[in-house]
Amino acid sequence: MNLTPTQLERFERDGFLILPKLFSAAEVAVLLRELPALFADDTPANFREKSSGVVRTAMGLHLRNAVFSRLVRHPRLIGPATQIAGDRLYVQQVKVNVKAAFGGEAWQWHYDFATHRGEDGSPEPLALNLHVFLDDVTEFNGPLYFIPGSHRHGPAPSALDTTTTSYPLWCVGNDTVTKLVAEGGIVAAKGPAGTGLVFGDCMVHGSPPNMSPWPRRIFSLIVNPVANALTRFQRPDFQHHRDLTPIVPLADDCLLGASRAAE
Ligand code: SIN
Numbered sequence: 001m002n003l004t005p006t007q008l009e010r011f012e013r014d015g016f017l018i019l020p021k022l023f024s025a026a027e028v029a030v031l032l033r034e035l036p037a038l039f040a041d042d043t044p045a046n047f048r049e050k051s052s053g054v055v056r057t058a059m060g061l062h063l064r065n066a067v068f069s070r071l072v073r074h075p076r077l078i079g080p081a082t083q084i085a086g087d088r089l090y091v092q093q094v095k096v097n098v099k100a101a102f103g104g105e106a107w108q109w110h111y112d113f114a115t116h117r118g119e120d121g122s123p124e125p126l127a128l129n130l131h132v133f134l135d136d137v138t139e140f141n142g143p144l145y146f147i148p149g150s151h152r153h154g155p156a157p158s159a160l161d162t163t164t165t166s167y168p169l170w171c172v173g174n175d176t177v178t179k180l181v182a183e184g185g186i187v188a189a190k191g192p193a194g195t196g197l198v199f200g201d202c203m204v205h206g207s208p209p210n211m212s213p214w215p216r217r218i219f220s221l222i223v224n225p226v227a228n229a230l231t232r233f234q235r236p237d238f239q240h241h242r243d244l245t246p247i248v249p250l251a252d253d254c255l256l257g258a259s260r261a262a263e
């Protein structure tokens with residue numbers, strides 16, 4: 001699947017793009033079926049919320065599960081990513097951010113390149129974050145908030161926060177957020193399960209806690225050009241994978257169809 005010129009322009013302008021109906025209900029069901037076993041694994045790749053202990057994010061999924069190993073090569077994700085960032089992309093990070101009903105905690109204001117540079121020595125903010133909503137995402141269950149246009153300001157000042165949540169994150173201060181929001185406002189990325197989302201490495205974003213009875217599970221694949229690979233190796237592989245083999249997309253029916261049955 002290809003992004004239209006209008007979609008590409010919108011991505012350039014806003015720094016993010018929502019892709020309605022990217023995956024079908026049947027495809028989402030195939031992905032959801034795999035989650036309970038993955039969340040039950042006792043592994044450092046599953047981060048748990050500070051207060052409730054429920055899974056906050058489950059990482060390295062393409063190496064732990066055959067269905068997610070296909071999803072990271074899905075042409076509906078890799079096609080748009082290739083249009084934006086070129087065709088030699090490697091899998092940098094693969095996860096489901098869980099945001100559990102009643103227990104899912106906030107993701108502070110941040111942009112991903114602060115962590116990619118600060119932890120992994122990524123040279124340039126060229127990575128792309130590709131999301132698939134696995135639940136309906138509404139104003140109630142902790143949607144991502146974006147500051148449209150914040151990516152055009154380049155990397156904002158940021159600092160490593162290791163205390164607010166269980167996941168260490170390079171975060172942007174309130175003064176910077178206030179200035180960026182005065183210019184760009186805030187948009188909540190909402191949509192039914194199956195919605196896709198693309199955003200770049202300098203997009204300032206975050207999400208509030210989930211105090212609703214509805215879970216908010218979102219699949220996230222970060223891809224990065226091979227030429228922009230990590231230069232520091234202090235974080236575990238599941239936070240920034242070392243395999244720089246360029247992604248080769250599978251067939252469009254790889255989650256449901258004959259190509260899956262043949263495996
Ligand atoms: C992230 O920024 O990677 C997580 C945001 C979220 O899942 O709400």
Ligand code: MN
Nearest residue numbers: 110111112205
């Ligand atoms: Mn992020």
